[in-house]
Amino acid sequence: MAYTFRGGIHVNEYKLSSESPIELLPDPSEVRISMNQHIGTPAVVCVNAGDKVEIGRVIGDVPKEALGCPVHASVSGTVKAIESSLVSAGVTETYVVIESDGEGRLCDSVKPYGGSILDADAEKIAGVVRSAGITGMGGAAFPTYAKILSAAGKAELLIVNCAECEPFITSDHRVLLEKSAAVIGGVKTLMKAVGSPRAYVAIEDNKPHAIKKMTEVLENDSMIDVKIMKTKYPQGDERQLIFALTGRELAAGKLPVDAGCVIFNAATCAAVYEAFLDGTPLVRRVVTVSGDCVKEPKNLSVPIGTPASALAEYCGGFVKDPAKIVFGGPMMGLAQWDADAPVKKNTSSILFLSNEFLGKPSSSQTCIRCGRCVANCPMRLMPAYIAQSVMRDDIKGAERYGAMSCVECGCCSYNCPGKVEIVQYIRTAKNRIRSEAARSRSSANDK
Amino acid sequence: MKKDSNKISTSDGGMSAEAELLQVSSSPHMKARASTRSIMIDVIIALLPAYIWGICVFGNRALLIGAVSVISCAAFEGITQFILRRPVTISDFSACVTGLLLAMNLPVTVPLWIPVVGAFFAIVVVKQLFGGIGKNIVNPALAARVFLFSWASDMTGFVKAGDRVNSLAVNSGADVTASATPLASLNSGALPSETISDMFVGNISGSIGEVSAILLLAGGIYLLFRKTITWHIPVSFIGTVAVITYLFPKAGDSFDFMLYEIFAGGLMLGAIFMATDYATSPLTSAGRVIYGVGCGVITVSIRYFGGYAEGVSFAVLIMNLLTWYLDNLGMPKRFGETVKKKKES
Numbered sequence: 135m136a137y138t139f140r141g142g143i144h145v146n147e148y149k150l151s152s153e154s155p156i157e158l159l160p161d162p163s164e165v166r167i168s169m170n171q172h173i174g175t176p177a178v179v180c181v182n183a184g185d186k187v188e189i190g191r192v193i194g195d196v197p198k199e200a201l202g203c204p205v206h207a208s209v210s211g212t213v214k215a216i217e218s219s220l221v222s223a224g225v226t227e228t229y230v231v232i233e234s235d236g237e238g239r240l241c242d243s244v245k246p247y248g249g250s251i252l253d254a255d256a257e258k259i260a261g262v263v264r265s266a267g268i269t270g271m272g273g274a275a276f277p278t279y280a281k282i283l284s285a286a287g288k289a290e291l292l293i294v295n296c297a298e299c300e301p302f303i304t305s306d307h308r309v310l311l312e313k314s315a316a317v318i319g320g321v322k323t324l325m326k327a328v329g330s331p332r333a334y335v336a337i338e339d340n341k342p343h344a345i346k347k348m349t350e351v352l353e354n355d356s357m358i359d360v361k362i363m364k365t366k367y368p369q370g371d372e373r374q375l376i377f378a379l380t381g382r383e384l385a386a387g388k389l390p391v392d393a394g395c396v397i398f399n400a401a402t403c404a405a406v407y408e409a410f411l412d413g414t415p416l417v418r419r420v421v422t423v424s425g426d427c428v429k430e431p432k433n434l435s436v437p438i439g440t441p442a443s444a445l446a447e448y449c450g451g452f453v454k455d456p457a458k459i460v461f462g463g464p465m466m467g468l469a470q471w472d473a474d475a476p477v478k479k480n481t482s483s484i485l486f487l488s489n490e491f492l493g494k495p496s497s498s499q500t501c502i503r504c505g506r507c508v509a510n511c512p513m514r515l516m517p518a519y520i521a522q523s524v525m526r527d528d529i530k531g532a533e534r535y536g537a538m539s540c541v542e543c544g545c546c547s548y549n550c551p552g553k554v555e556i557v558q559y560i561r562t563a564k565n566r567i568r569s570e571a572a573r574s575r576s577s578a579n580d581k
Numbered sequence: 582m583k584k585d586s587n588k589i590s591t592s593d594g595g596m597s598a599e600a601e602l603l604q605v606s607s608s609p610h611m612k613a614r615a616s617t618r619s620i621m622i623d624v625i626i627a628l629l630p631a632y633i634w635g636i637c638v639f640g641n642r643a644l645l646i647g648a649v650s651v652i653s654c655a656a657f658e659g660i661t662q663f664i665l666r667r668p669v670t671i672s673d674f675s676a677c678v679t680g681l682l683l684a685m686n687l688p689v690t691v692p693l694w695i696p697v698v699g700a701f702f703a704i705v706v707v708k709q710l711f712g713g714i715g716k717n718i719v720n721p722a723l724a725a726r727v728f729l730f731s732w733a734s735d736m737t738g739f740v741k742a743g744d745r746v747n748s749l750a751v752n753s754g755a756d757v758t759a760s761a762t763p764l765a766s767l768n769s770g771a772l773p774s775e776t777i778s779d780m781f782v783g784n785i786s787g788s789i790g791e792v793s794a795i796l797l798l799a800g801g802i803y804l805l806f807r808k809t810i811t812w813h814i815p816v817s818f819i820g821t822v823a824v825i826t827y828l829f830p831k832a833g834d835s836f837d838f839m840l841y842e843i844f845a846g847g848l849m850l851g852a853i854f855m856a857t858d859y860a861t862s863p864l865t866s867a868g869r870v871i872y873g874v875g876c877g878v879i880t881v882s883i884r885y886f887g888g889y890a891e892g893v894s895f896a897v898l899i900m901n902l903l904t905w906y907l908d909n910l911g912m913p914k915r916f917g918e919t920v921k922k923k924k925e926s
């Protein structure tokens with residue numbers, strides 16, 4: 135029996151690129167590397183326009199005490215500009231633009247880890263992971279070193295999240311198949327770091343090849359098990375993954391470590407291994423390029439900072455005009471303003487979606503009270519009532535019906551026959567609740 | 582939902598040359614196909630077998646009444662929305678569902694103005710004046726039916742199944758021999774003369790669409806299969822009626838009495854198609870079960886002690902009013918909440 139959770143939805147999988155091996159994208163002529171690669175403090179640029187850089191040279195760093203890790207050059211060449219621009223979320227980000235010389239020279243600082251991992255403690259491993267600039271590569275982009283330090287000694291179970299429950303995305307699937315040794319090596323390093331005696335590699339049952347491969351590789355390993363998960367969205371959500379595997383429910387606001395677990399993404403594990411093996415920092419990642427507009431959906435290993443348009447071009451261009459470009463999956467990903475938006479450390483996929491795929495946005499959003507959203511919500515909230523409260527401007531009501539516990543998985547909006555943009559209403563509610571809380575705090579301080 | 586955005590770059594020939602604007606609306610970026618309209622079509626499909634049976638046993642007039650009712654409902658919906666300057670949404674077929682349900686709740690002998698008045702009350706007064714689909718507080722078709730009881734003699738002209746009424750005149754004519762429904766004899770404390778299998782198949786007198794238990798059940802199973810409804814309301818409603826009538830039979834063998842009670846009157850139609858009306862029933866599972874039990878208790882109480890022959894309509898209408906409270910009562914425990922409490926204690 136495959137492991138699973140309650141609620142959630144079945145979505146069309148569209149795993150168009152699951153059979154395409156990872157291809158190495160040649161260095162693009164120019165990369166734009168964002169300094170906002172992770173949750174926490176954005177990196178501060180530490181190069182100047184005109185500087186020569188090589189692959190792996192630190193171009194942005196954060197102070198030691200702050201949450202964050204360095205950002206490295208992903209191609210060799212010349213820093214052309216340092217610029218700021220507005221991104222989709224409405225915040226300004228700083229970019230380092232590097233013109234590639236196509237030589238792919240490595241920076242001198244890129245060296246294999248000297249000692250043996252067996253002698254390394256959490257502190258030491260976290261140090262290497264931090265200077266390699268490794269962040270969670272699945273979605274939230276939490277700096278991995280910080281996760282290691284917070285989980286060290288507290289996590290009895292390490293979970294490798296290979297659910298990949300979002301439609302279209304196949305990058306982790308390919309990483310498991312083609313870099314299984316690196317993934318396992320990373321898992322072992324991370325187990326050593328956090329001191330957890332067991333690890334589960336959790337794979338959805340729609341990836342039988344990956345399950346077979348990992349089972350073979352781990353045949354004689356008594357500490358790491360492959361766990362087969364039922365294909366259901368959002369199986370890859372941390373809370374649902376932990377529940378499916380351990381039966382423990384983690385309330386909103388709690389961290390996996392509160393349930394004795396620590397979760398890493400498969401690509402993150404492979405990156406950790408590479409940081410130790412040859413010292414390569416996180417400068418390339420595997421990105422699924424897919425969507426109904428792309429001629430040949432592929433999985434590409436690309437330098438961080440490569441513009442989306444270059445990836446589409448490598449995949450044979452478009453068969454249809456894209457109306458939306460999404461970084462991440464179709465359920466939770468972020469729509470981009472710009473076709474040249476650059477790949478970041480957490481960009482697992484770039485989707486080019488047409489108007490036909492997206493469907494006409496409904497002119498009327500009318501809740502018919504069918505109850506699907508309530509039945510599907512994996513957090514067991516009352517989505518319809520939250521949306522209704524927001525429409526009536528009743529923010530207290532939205533809070534009572536669970537707005538702050540929403541993980542924004544999108545199950546509710548996906549299945550709503552009345553085409554209500556429930557998640558959007560919930561985001562509004564969250565923002566208002568937060569700003570009201572901030573206001574009452576500051577007015578309390580004034581007194 | 583297009584917003585301002587940059588143009589797609591056209592750096593080479595392979596890329597789009599059109600200067601399209603990119604959409605940046607928020608996630609999710611894909612949606613299931615099911616819509617209000619597809620759901621309403623499913624409900625219509627589920628109702629049709631029982632309605633067609635009604636036409637077969639009660640005659641062509643049943644078809645005419647259905648047509649008048651459906652067309653009036655759709656027309657009133659369109660006209661009201663036009664007058665109130667709301668978007669006209671006849672094409673979501675929700676008014677057609679109301680019209681069909683209303684017709685199925687009427688005896689075949691009613692004068693033709695009855696469904697028109699009923700449609701007006703259902704659509705204009707109960708649905709649109711309360712804000713339209715999803716916002717009405719009570720079930721439009723049922724409210725209209727109860728309103729139409731003001732013309733009690735017109736509303737109780739039931740005929741035997743097989744006594745087909747084919748008159749298409751405004752008034753069905755005097756040649757109709759009214760016949761007591763099985764429910765009437767059950768309420769007076771005697772098992773009806775019809776056999777249980779007649780009741781199950783629908784060889785009995787009653788409203789156009791309520792007589793065939795088996796076809797209504799088939800429609801219900803279709804809706805369950807299509808995930809249009811969940812089991813909670815029909816099962817708890819019919820189950821409650823079954824348990825009470827089995828424990829406190831008014832006549833004959835308690836098991837027989839129970840079967841008669843659940844196949845009689847509008848229980849099947851009401852529990853499967855009316856009580857499950859989205860707008861007027863709870864959307865939490867627990868709320869739905871309490872609601873179904875409440876419907877069952879009130880139905881039997883009215884059948885046992887009330888003056889009206891049929892309790893289903895009133896029971897559902899009363900429980901409709903409690904929907905909001907039941908949803909708050911039945912609000913599920915949030916993910917992780919139970920565990921958290923255990924840890925703390």
Ligand code: SF4
Binds near residue numbers: 501503504549551552
């Ligand atoms: S899924 Fe949509 S229509 Fe159904 S109850 Fe939720 S918000 Fe209303």
Ligand code: SF4
Binds near residue numbers: 512542543
């Ligand atoms: S309310 Fe939030 S957690 Fe629940 S289904 Fe919707 S997006 Fe997911």
